Amino acid sequence: MKPILHNFFRSSASIRVRAALNLKGISYDQVSYVLRENEHHSEAFLALNPQGLVPALQLDSQTVIAQSLAIIDYLDEVYPEPAFLPKTPLDRAWVRSLAYSLACDVHPINNLRVLGYIGTELGADDAQVKAWFQHWVAEAFGPVEAMLSKDARRGQFCYGDTPGYADLSLFAQVTNNRRFEVDMSPYPTIQAIHQACLALPAFVDALPENHPHAT
Ligand SMILES: N[C@@H](CCC(=O)N[C@@H](CS)C(=O)NCC(=O)O)C(=O)O
Incomplete structure (x- = not known):
């Protein structure tokens, strides 16, 4: 399956990850949560990401990565090109x-x-x-x-x-x-x-x- 990015259009932590996915050329699906309506506190989302914050990147039914920088680090390790970090x-x-x-x-x-x-x-x-x-x-x-x-x-x-x-x-x-x-x-x-x-x-x-x- 394609990775699913659980996110919100205006969330800046989500913007970081969307740009990272795009730079790596990774195709992904999106699920949106309206933060002002507390959709990120729903049981369904908390089951995926107990931290209750967007973004979260879902890789399969069992595997979800929370925290934008952890997601970006993961992407850079698994998809090394183009590299996000310098060599030294x-x-x-x-x-x-x-x-x-x-x-x-x-x-x-x-x-x-x-x-x-x-x-x-x-x-x-x-x-x-x-x-x-x-x-x-x-x-x-x-x-x-x-x-x-x-x-x-x-x-x-x-x-x-x-x-x-x-x-x-x-x-x-x-x-x-x-x-x-x-x-x-x-x-x-x-x-x-x-x-x-x-x-x-x-x-x-x-x-x-x-x-x-x-x-
Ligand atoms: N350190 C987290 C921060 C995530 C975060 O705070 N996301 C915001 C949107 S940018 C959020 O979900 N806010 C919900 C809230 O404040 O209730 C990350 O980098 O992913």
Whole structure:
């Protein structure tokens, strides 16, 4: 069977994985969950992924991988070409450090359930929720911009001229930033890499607006 990606069109962790699958040229089916309607908390989805978060990649009736970075690592191991990671351990660590800054430091605190909690439980209004989102983006984007702008290994993409591990998370986060009107002008290098991604169908097809179940 084709792998099935359980995901949501606007989810940035899902965008990362859709772009990864596309870059590897893997054909997959999709099942969508409307997060605001809590479809990811359904019994059926929790039976597949007890973590109750999208994305999850289902390989067969028994085998489901949760966590976008675990999925991307798996894909890179099983489908080595095109490689997402550089050849040397030090360069791999560099690329991962860029990706983790976005996927592990920004994304979790700007996730739907966190924004929902500060709105509903702590009483933040829409403007405060937006300010929260923008604040945590700036905390990581400033350093990532500085790292990328000075790095000789950067090409059109975070590392060289082919897209890889860090570009997946950069692309997903910049895409998500649009909804919260993040000012991208302080980050010209990140913007240029995002534009380079947008020149490739693998990334364009991963955009929320191009998802077959976008609403
Ligand atoms: N660390 C996880 C994060 C997954 C995650 O938080 N996904 C979000 C969508 S981007 C989600 O399912 N949110 C549901 C919720 O917040 O209730 C990963 O990278 O896969």
